[in-house]
Amino acid sequence: MxxxxxxxxxxxxxxxxxxxxxxxxxxxxxxxxxxxxxxxxxxxxxxxxxxxxxxxxxxxxxxxxxxxxxxxxxxxxxxxxxxxxxxxxxxxxxxxxAMPLLVEDDTVPGPQDAAEPPAVADDTLRLIFTCCHPALSREARVALTLRLVCGLSTAEVARAFLVQESTMAARITRAKKKIATARIPYRVPTAADLPERVSTVCDVVHLVFTTGSNAPVGAALIREDLVASAVGLARTLHRLLPVAEPAGLLALLLLIDARRATRTADDGQPILLADQDRSRWDRRLIAEGTDLLTEALRGGPPTRYAVQAAIAAVHAEAPDFEATDWSEIVALYDVLLRLWPSPVVELNRAVAVGMRDGPRAGLIALDDLAAEPALATYRYLSAARADFLRKLKQWPEAITAYEEALVLTDNEPERAFLAARLAEVRRAARS
Amino acid sequence: MAKYMLLIYGNEQRWETMSAAESAEIDAGHVAFVNRAGVRILASGQLEPSSTATTLRGTGTGTGDEPAVTDGPFLETKEVLGGFYLLEAADLDEVVALSRELAEVRHDHSGVEITPLVHHG
Incomplete structure (x- = not known):
């Protein structure tokens, strides 16, 4: 030293x-x-x-x-x-x-002792863009970002993605070796490449957030370390990049995260949007998210994150679930489907149709999706059907749908929730 | 600087049956590529059809064994190697940017693969 x-x-x-x-x-x-x-x-x-x-x-x-x-x-x-x-x-x-040196541009080093040297922002972006380079696989981008940018340990990253620590360590090592050997530069992309490269980074951040806020497997529904990492990354991107996409992404994450305290009961069971105590939603995060959404929608066509944030904002404004502006939600899902066609978005739209026009209409909309191979084993499709069938008091069909959803779900709190609903429907069917 | 091998792969049948316009588009892409890459190109070439290839394959039984000589490419696939550039460039982003000049990266049956060469320091 x-x-x-x-x-x-x-x-x-x-x-x-x-x-x-x-x-x-x-x-x-x-x-x-x-x-x-x-x-x-x-x-x-x-x-x-x-x-x-x-x-x-x-x-x-x-x-x-x-x-x-x-x-x-x-x-x-x-x-x-x-x-x-x-x-x-x-x-x-x-x-x-063993490895070649990273390629970087010549830059004038910032002062070493100032609180925020101007080069710091640039350095952080270099690290983020290198970890999220499109020449790396999506899973490698996520692993590297969590390890190098968020500072999670390899064991923590492995746990988040349900792989052995040794597997995750090998994945991270392989990615670092590719960065060095193929000479992925340690550099902020040029203005021409920036929008596309920012999209790749936003995708990684969004994936970290969704993995954290709906853990696919395990004892907890929400992995707070991942959620915090994702929100921190989105804040950094928004602070450092003069483009619209991170504003929409950060708005979305904050508006969803505002509900965090009300999404699980004391015993860890998930509480659906319909049943959440809205008085405990974080109004400060909602206000910040709404402001960011306005910023994200200013100038230029909306990104998919901005549209998703707009949907979350409509929920945030509604005093209760029934009073939600479901026509607006359906309309926003229509916009989202054009920007980001995906079976999961179709499913959410069908659920919103059911809320707007009644459970019968919702069921018909869901049936249209039944043939979609990507949704064949999707736990939320069965769960959504089960919920509409329950509301229609079609008990035998509801029982089958809940049983199906249970088979497809590995997350323990979600399983407990579905099991409770199943028991409730079975009781109703007997009486 | 590092050396990269850029290999152009595509569906051979599609290449053999392409229209004059498609062919001209591919040629224009290579002209643009060569103009932009300039001295970074160390070597390049277009391969004759894979039916003209000859493969010598190890028979895997021991060091003294003679290889098997066969007609055709090493891998019997619909997608074949059609050509290559050997490049010297500062980093991967530079090679990726150059590769965007090639029409092959826009057609649905073809693409390019970029691999760094081992550096013997």
Whole structure:
């Protein structure tokens, strides 16, 4: 280590150990990506940079209790990680590395000790665009983004996507090797390529969010670490990029996330939109999401995220489920189907038709989708049919549909919910 | 700088039966590619039909064995290798951008594959 490890600390004030733990955790959330991104420019190697940043956080835990929590933790971490990187690079062994150096453009390095050097924003974007490069597979993009940009451990990323840690480690290693060997550049795309590349990034962020907010398998419906990572990424994109798509994406995530506290009961069971306690929806997030939606719709045709956000905003405005403007929802799903044709959107539209015109009409709309192969084993199609059949008091058919939905569902809280509805329908059928 | 092999694959039957207009479009793409890539092209070529290929295949029983010589390409597929460029470029994005000049990347039966060459430092 070099001597200048503590450039911006408060003058030696002793800090409480629990304060330090909290400060390091906060610094991890706030600064992991920019610190790693800046260090990659020093090392031009993702693995070595990761090691140096990890070291910097370890050193923070060790020295902040006595030296005090620095005024600008991000700048402190960046300096320590950068010094560590330069130390390592001086050692000959590192030069005999297996992987080629990352390709980057020449840039003037920003000042090392300012709170927010201008290069920081650029560095973070470089890291994001490299992790989400279209030459990587979609699953590799997601894994790299969670590991390198969000700072999740390989074990956490593996758990989110239901694979063995060793499998996830191999996937991340393979992706890093492709970045280095095929020379995927560490660079913000040119203006001409930006819209397409931003779409790829938004897709990754959206996938992280949906995986987190509707965990396909497991004991919890909502994986808060993934939701927080996705919202954090969307905020970063929106702050750093002058294009409309991230505004729509962030609006969507906030409007959905505003319902988080009301989506599960105390025992972990999911609560449907119809039954959620709307007085507990996060009005601050809804207001922010609505403002962002206005921004996203200003100028230019809407992106699919903006339309999805508009649907979420209509729900947010409704005092209760029945009072929802279902005609508006159906109309928005029609727009969404043009922008993003997908069987799942068709399913949501059919459900909205059922709400607008009654369960009979909803059932007919769902029946139109029954032949869709992509939906043949989709748990929400059976569940939606079951719900309309229950409302129509067609008990035997409702029982069959709930049984079908149960077979297709692996998420434990959702299974418990469906089992409870099934029992309820069976009771009704007997009486 | 790094070296990349750009391989052009496509459905051979479609290539053999294409119209004069399609053929002209492909030619124009290669002219544009060559104009833009310039000195980055280290070598290039168009392959004769796969029916003219000869394959020597290891028989897999031991080092002393003679290979089997057969008529035809190594892989018997509808999609065949039609041509190649050997390029030198700064990074993958540069090669991808150049490749967009080729009409083959817009037709539904063809495409290009870009692979970096092992760097012998």
């Amino acid at each position: 070099t001597g200048s490890e503590n450039p911006t600390a408060h003058g030696g004030a002793d800090a409480d150990t629990s304060d330090v733990g909290a400060a390091v955790a906060a610094a991890h959330r706030a600064h992991w990506a920019p610190v790693l991104a800046a260090t990659v420019r020093v090392t031009r190697d993702l693995d070595i940079a990761e090691e140096c940043v990890q070291d910097a956080y370890t050193q923070a835990l060790r020295t902040w209790p006595s030296a005090g929590i620095p005024e600008h933790p991000g700048a402190w971490l960046r300096t320590v990680a950068g010094n560590r990187a330069r130390d390592l690079l001086r050692r000959e062994s590192v030069w005999r590395r």
